[in-house]
Amino acid sequence: MKITTLLMVLTLWLPGAFASNGPAVARVNDEEISALRFERYFAEYLEDQGRALGSIRNPKAYKQLRQKALDALIDRELLWQESQKRGVVISDADVSNQVEQMRTAMGGAEKFARRLEDAGFDEAGFAEYTRRELAAQQMFAELTKVAEPDEQAVRAFFDEHRSEMSQPETVQARHILVKVAQGADAATEEAARLRLVEMQGKIAQGADFASVARTGSEDASASEGGELGYFSRGRMYPAFEAAAFALKSGELSEPVRTPLGWHLIYLQNHLEAVDVSEAQGLEMVRAYLARQRQVQVRQQVLAQLRADNRIQRIDGD
Known part of the structure; x- marks a missing residue:
C-alpha cells in the first residue's frame, strides 16, 4: 500500500x-x-x-x-x-x-x-x-x-506453445510517405523528396511526428499518425526495412526511397530476437501455470x- x-x-x-x-x-x-x-x-x-x-x-x-x-x-x-x-x-x-x-x-x-x-x-x-x-x-x-504445477502438465503446455515463446527481431515504427509514381521525371522526384525534407526539418525542430504525419503523409496510415505497429524482417520493401532496423528507438531516418515514393521513418521501439531455451521455457510455463x-x-x-x-x-x- x-x-x-x-x-x-x-x-x-x-x-x-x-x-x-x-x-x-x-x-x-x-x-x-x-x-x-x-x-x-x-x-x-x-x-x-x-x-x-x-x-x-x-x-x-x-x-x-x-x-x-x-x-x-x-x-x-x-x-x-x-x-x-x-x-x-x-x-x-x-x-x-x-x-x-x-x-x-x-x-x-x-x-x-x-x-x-x-x-x-x-x-x-x-x-x-x-x-x-x-x-x-x-x-x-x-x-x-x-x-507446484504437475511436471507432466508443464511439459504438455510447453510442447504445445513452444513456437509462441520464441520471437523474431521486431521494430515498431511510424512513417510519412510522399508518393512518387514509378518512372516519374527528375523534377517530380526531387520535388517529392524536398517536401519530405521539409517535414523532416519540422520534426527535428520539435514538431510531433504523428501530427506531421496526419497532415503531410499520403499513406493510409496518416490518420493514425503514420503508425505501422510492430513488424519483423521480410514484411516491408528492402530499403524501408534496412533503414528501419538500422535505427535506434527514438531516432528519425533520412529520406528513404521505395517503389511507393519517399518515406521518413520514426522508430518507436526495437525488440531483439528472443530464442527461449527448453529450460527457460519450462520455467516460464511453471511460473505461468502457478500464477493461473x-x-x-x-x-x-x-x-x-x-x-x-x-x-x-x-x-x-
Missing part, C-alpha cells in the same frame, strides 16, 4: 472505529463498515488503480467502481475476522519492523510522528492497524497456498469466505 494512502486509512481496522460517523454501508457478521471507513477506502482503491475521482464521468462506471471497492473492503474484513478465528498471531517484533519501515519511508521519526498527529492518530493506533493488516495478509497467504492456479484459488477462497459469513450490503450508491 502507498504510504500516503496508508496514513489516510489508518483507522480502517481500529476497534470500534467510526462507530458514530454516519450510517453503515455494510455489515460483516457483527462488525459494521461505516460510511467514513468506506469513503476512505474508496480513495485508496482508486489510487491503487491509478484512477482520479474527477476523471470518472460516467455514473454507471462510478457506481461499478464503488461496488467493487466495497466488495474488496468486505473481503479485507472477512480475512481479518478469519485470522482471529484461527488464532493468527502477529508478533510485536514483526509489527515493530513494519512500523520502522514506514517511519524510514516517511523520512524519519519526526516526520513520521508529525504525519500521524496531523491525521489524528498516535503510534499505538498505527501499530494496531499494522498488526491487523499483517494478520489479514498472513491469513490470505495461508488460505491460498498452491502446490493462484488466481483461481484466491477467487475460490474469497467466495467461500463470503458464503460462510453473514454479509449485508447497505450502500445504496
Whole structure:
C-alpha cells in the first residue's frame, strides 16, 4: 500500500472505529463498515488503480467502481475476522519492523510522528492497524497456498506453445510517405523528396511526428499518425526495412526511397530476437501455470469466505 494512502486509512481496522460517523454501508457478521471507513477506502482503491475521482464521468462506471471497492473492503474484513478465528498471531517484533519501515519511508521519526498527529492518530493506533493488516495478509497467504504445477502438465503446455515463446527481431515504427509514381521525371522526384525534407526539418525542430504525419503523409496510415505497429524482417520493401532496423528507438531516418515514393521513418521501439531455451521455457510455463492456479484459488477462497459469513450490503450508491 502507498504510504500516503496508508496514513489516510489508518483507522480502517481500529476497534470500534467510526462507530458514530454516519450510517453503515455494510455489515460483516457483527462488525459494521461505516460510511467514513468506506469513503476512505474508496480513495485508496482508486489510487491503487491509478484512477482520479474527477476523471470518472460516467455514473454507471462510478457506481461499478464503488461496488467493487466495497466488495474488496468486505473481503479485507472477512480475512481479518478469519485470522482471529484461527488464532493468527502477529508478533510485536514483526509489527515493530513494519512500523520502522514506514517511519524510514516517511523520512524519519519526526516526520513520521508529525504525519500521524496531523491525521489524528498516535503510534499505538498505527501499530494496531499494522498488526491487523499483517494478520489479514498472513491469513490470505495461508488460505491460498498452491502446490507446484504437475511436471507432466508443464511439459504438455510447453510442447504445445513452444513456437509462441520464441520471437523474431521486431521494430515498431511510424512513417510519412510522399508518393512518387514509378518512372516519374527528375523534377517530380526531387520535388517529392524536398517536401519530405521539409517535414523532416519540422520534426527535428520539435514538431510531433504523428501530427506531421496526419497532415503531410499520403499513406493510409496518416490518420493514425503514420503508425505501422510492430513488424519483423521480410514484411516491408528492402530499403524501408534496412533503414528501419538500422535505427535506434527514438531516432528519425533520412529520406528513404521505395517503389511507393519517399518515406521518413520514426522508430518507436526495437525488440531483439528472443530464442527461449527448453529450460527457460519450462520455467516460464511453471511460473505461468502457478500464477493461473493462484488466481483461481484466491477467487475460490474469497467466495467461500463470503458464503460462510453473514454479509449485508447497505450502500445504496
